[in-house]
Amino acid sequence: MDRLHLGQHISQQFNTELAALxxxxxxMGGLVEAQLALALEALAARDLRQVAHVVAREExxxxxxxxxxxxxxxxxxxxxxxxxxxxxxxxxxxxxANLERIGDEAExxxxxxxxxxxAELAEHYGVKLAQMGSLVRDQxxxxxxxxxxxxxTRALEWLRRDREVDVLYKELTALLVALMQRESDxxxxxxxxxxxxxxLERIGDxxxxxxxxxIYLVRGxxxxxxxxSRSAAPLPREN
Amino acid sequence: xxxxxxxxxxxxxxxxxxLLDGLELALQARALSLHYAERRVLDQISLSVPRRRITALIxxxxxxxSSLLRCFNRLNDEIADCRMDGEVQVLGxxxxxxxxxxxxxxxxxxxxxxxxxxxxxxxxxxVAFGLRLAGLRSRLELDDRVETALRAAGxxxxxxxxxxxxxxxxxxxxxxxxxxxRALAVEPEVLLMDEPASMLDPISTLRLEELMVALRERYSxxxxxxxxxxxxxxxxxxxxxxxxxxxxFDTTDRIxxxxxxxxxxxxxxxxx
Numbered sequence: 001m002d003r004l005h006l007g008q009h010i011s012q013q014f015n016t017e018l019a020a021l022x023x024x025x026x027x028m029g030g031l032v033e034a035q036l037a038l039a040l041e042a043l044a045a046r047d048l049r050q051v052a053h054v055v056a057r058e059e060x061x062x063x064x065x066x067x068x069x070x071x072x073x074x075x076x077x078x079x080x081x082x083x084x085x086x087x088x089x090x091x092x093x094x095x096x097a098n099l100e101r102i103g104d105e106a107e108x109x110x111x112x113x114x115x116x117x118x119a120e121l122a123e124h125y126g127v128k129l130a131q132m133g134s135l136v137r138d139q140x141x142x143x144x145x146x147x148x149x150x151x152x153t154r155a156l157e158w159l160r161r162d163r164e165v166d167v168l169y170k171e172l173t174a175l176l177v178a179l180m181q182r183e184s185d186x187x188x189x190x191x192x193x194x195x196x197x198x199x200l201e202r203i204g205d206x207x208x209x210x211x212x213x214x215i216y217l218v219r220g221x222x223x224x225x226x227x228x229s230r231s232a233a234p235l236p237r238e239n
Numbered sequence: 240x241x242x243x244x245x246x247x248x249x250x251x252x253x254x255x256x257x258l259l260d261g262l263e264l265a266l267q268a269r270a271l272s273l274h275y276a277e278r279r280v281l282d283q284i285s286l287s288v289p290r291r292r293i294t295a296l297i298x299x300x301x302x303x304x305s306s307l308l309r310c311f312n313r314l315n316d317e318i319a320d321c322r323m324d325g326e327v328q329v330l331g332x333x334x335x336x337x338x339x340x341x342x343x344x345x346x347x348x349x350x351x352x353x354x355x356x357x358x359x360x361x362x363x364x365x366v367a368f369g370l371r372l373a374g375l376r377s378r379l380e381l382d383d384r385v386e387t388a389l390r391a392a393g394x395x396x397x398x399x400x401x402x403x404x405x406x407x408x409x410x411x412x413x414x415x416x417x418x419x420x421r422a423l424a425v426e427p428e429v430l431l432m433d434e435p436a437s438m439l440d441p442i443s444t445l446r447l448e449e450l451m452v453a454l455r456e457r458y459s460x461x462x463x464x465x466x467x468x469x470x471x472x473x474x475x476x477x478x479x480x481x482x483x484x485x486x487x488f489d490t491t492d493r494i495x496x497x498x499x500x501x502x503x504x505x506x507x508x509x510x511x
Contacts, residue, residue, distance in 0.1 A: 005505070008505075009511075011509060080468055081508070082471065082496070082507045083495060083498055083503075083504050083508050084508060085508050087496065220497025221497075
């Protein structure tokens, strides 16, 4: 965790504050991961009890976001951090906003599961969606892991793996559109599938945003809007 | 952290290439070393200070910041057993050349110290001091130059009715701005500031910082400070010094968000 030597300040109190901050972010990440897992279970098994769990966790996630934001505000006001300390606080503020939105998307998936009830489409649609869900779960876990390890190389790998999710999303969208054109009575269920796929694709994008923040935190380079995810180039060299 | 480099580990230059391209230089040190008797306090320093910008020197106590500052207006000349090697240029001219007049150099390179040091005279006389020394006698012209300097130092409105009062009755913040007015009166080109706000309260400090930023329009400022936030607030460029060497020189934005060296990072973030 301490590749940035965050625990080596002369002020022990500051070390404690930063350690608590990163721990809280990882705890919030854990909450969101569990929320997504439950939402995907609810979807796969149409298990409506899980839906309630997902919704209940949303409040915890929101509370965590507020608490972490407040902690960051305090650190900025009281410590006036610089360099890696400053980047940590900025990255955390942006990361938790993305985590909170991932929680929202998980809740959306759970509610879709509730709506779908027993409505089924042919098996391969469900398989494709489950495949996407599994990929996004891995992406979220891997993304949080790069933050825990402050590993910008792995962050770049996960950032690029979002393309796999995008490919699946496009394939599934094309399948569902074709289905809706063919069988109009399937449109309501197909639309719900489509919203679900869209939510998963959004989660992938949010993970990508978090990976960008890990790179910023460790390297001090802002790689947003640089097309890095579409290229195979290594991280730009520092001057 | 693996990303940050150790000074000298891979021949990293203190200043990224091209950083000061297109800027005129106010001060330049080349291979500058300074010894107090046998003790080496500056070690082969190369530093360029751009004109009409504020450059901050930061670093731990005893790293040589003040000694370096004093090389630029030859204040170290006053210290017995002090030996300097290397080259110092002020506005493109060798400051240690045989034909350089030291009083003239010090007029062009003014200095403000940590502790405000007004003379035990009136406010007006303090500002007029250097002008009288330079031979100015005309009362009208003196008054005019005193007012201009006090305005430039942001003090005129506070002392216009107290020009005959003793300078020692001013507050510490006002005294420091008075000292700056005294330096400005002789129309220097460079201002060296050695922890000018360390004795001031926060409001006076902010006033002084505002003044520094305003002075940048006409003057080149080299500022030694222990206050990281002050360097971050006012300086365009920042040099990090350690053990008598300039290890890193870059824009202040870069130094305070993403320094290249581990030593700089540790110093500004308060790490061991």
